[in-house]
Amino acid sequence: MTSISRLDRLIAQLRVHLQKQGRAPASQQQRSSGGGAGETARNSPLQAVQALKAAGVTDERVLINRLVEGLLAEEFGDELANSAEFHQTIGVVVSVMADDAETWALCRACVEEA
16 A cells, blocks of 8 residues: 655645635646656755755745745646746745644644655
8 A cells, every 4th residue: 555645645735725726727747756857857845945954944934935836846847837926826825824734734744854
C-alpha cells in the first residue's frame, strides 16, 4: 500500500483553496514524483525551504510562502509560475490557508520536515 505524504495532502488542500478562490487553472497537470527532464534544474519545494532556512530565514510565513510557491509551480507548470498573477495568487492562497487550522498545521509540519 502506498502512503500519502504530507506534500500530497498539502497539494490536495491547495487545490481546494484555489477552487474556492476561483483561481484554479482550467487544465491541471498531474504532479509527477519522478521528475521529467525539465524538472531536474529546479529545486523541490522542500529543498527551496531548506535553502531559506540555511540562509537564516526563520519567519514561518516566509517559509510557508516559499513552500506553497514551489508546490504550485510543480503542480501547474513553469509557464503559469512565471506570471504576475501567479505570485499574487500565492499571497491570497497562503492567507486563506492561514485561516484553516488543519491546513496551516500541515504547512508547518512540511516546513519543519524540510
